[in-house]
């Protein structure tokens with residue numbers, strides 16, 4: 001399958017200064033030769049890591065399609081480890097599409113989504129965890145998310161996984177060495193060693209799992225819902241957080257009817273922030289639908305920002321909303337502090353949802369907003385700091401496999417305690433190794449690989 005040559009437009013659709021048609025595979029250069037005419041005859045096709053200036057033309061009728069720079073990169077030091085040719089066309093739909101059509105006409109086949117990266121993985125240029133991080137680099141919404149993804153692409157996390165795998169392999173060797181001498185006294189000693197090494201491994205894996213909740217936040221963003229009864233200032237709060245007048249604000253309760261969703265970077269954490277219709281019983285059909293949508297958004301929220309009017313304290317309407325959000329992670333925002341003279345209502349607000357931090361703000365006077373932002377970061381990251389090498393698990397697939405490995409290691413410890421025969425213990429160690437191997441791609445099935453790369457864009 002890898003002996004064919006693939007091609008795709010690797011830049012996004014739309015107009016731009018340049019757009020790139022990428023070709024990878026054993027026939028990449030030969031294919032380019034058939035449709036490219038260099039400005040100077042200089043044996044360009046023999047070169048590597050060179051840009052050559054010239055024209056793409058239709059070999060059928062000789063018509064020139066575009067003026068281009070053609071990049072030629074020879075295996076194995078390329079992204080896919082195959083011969084790669086990148087044609088830098090002008091970034092318009094037609095030059096790119098025509099160039100791709102010509103390339104496909106003279107022997108390449110259209111690449112599937114993520115197929116270049118899949119080849120990079122299959123040819124050993126990247127492990128699976130690194131390949132997965134490419135998509136995270138592309139989709140990163142904040143500087144911190146990008147830092148994590150690039151760290152993983154450079155192998156920060158892969159190194160950790162590899163060392164875990166190595167240790168598990170060493171444990172297998174230790175056990176197997178003992179299976180041959182079952183009655184020895186050495187065995188007792190080695191059992192202890194297996195027990196403590198399994199414990200140490202389990203501890204390391206547990207640490208990675210603990211960090212994964214935070215990691216996931218950077219990769220996927222936090223679904224944050226601003227909820228509260230009508231007129232408490234939810235939309236005003238959204239607008240100050242966005243620093244733009246995005247949502248309509250009026251003094252009429254029931255102003256927001258439809259969900260408003262925006263992406264926001266707060267202290268490096270990507271938030272999908274959602275302003276909702278204030279919840280109340282209403283006869284208005286449109287508002288009713290809005291309230292229903294609010295309830296649904298709350299269900300799907302990772303974080304709820306509950307806005308309460310400081311001037312009126314907690315009403316029955318607030319209590320109903322509190323009941324809806326009480327199982328969520330959240331922050332209480334006491335808004336409109338500019339119009340209250342004393343903090344009388346504070347203790348009622350303190351008393352509800354006691355686990356949630358409280359922040360006092362004025363959306364109109366932009367007071368307390370920094371404190372709120374700080375609190376958001378604190379709640380979603382649990383104060384955890386991104387490691388410099390990017391070795392933080394961000395991917396749920398990895399987390400689940402780590403849990404599996406951890407369970408097997410716990411089995412190993414239990415088995416040693418119960419003096420279970422060594423060959424059975426070896427099976428659990430092996431299974432733990434396989435689980436980690438599934439993360440890095442040492443152990444995988446075609447199925448898993450296809451699923452992972454199908455998530456990529458075409459041309460990557």
Ligand SMILES: Nc1nc2c(ncn2[C@@H]2O[C@H](COP(=O)(O)OP(=O)(O)OP(=O)(O)O)[C@@H](O)[C@H]2O)c(=O)[nH]1
Nearest residue numbers: 230231232233234235236254255256278336363364
């Ligand atoms: N004094 C004062 N007024 C505020 C503050 N925040 C919002 N308001 C006012 O409160 C009213 C309602 O604000 P909105 O932001 O529309 O409230 P909402 O919660 O989105 O209301 P609905 O969309 O109807 O649920 C407007 O008149 C705002 O100007 C504040 O911090 N202080």
Ligand SMILES: [Mg+2]
Nearest residue numbers: 234235255256
């Ligand atoms: Mg509103």
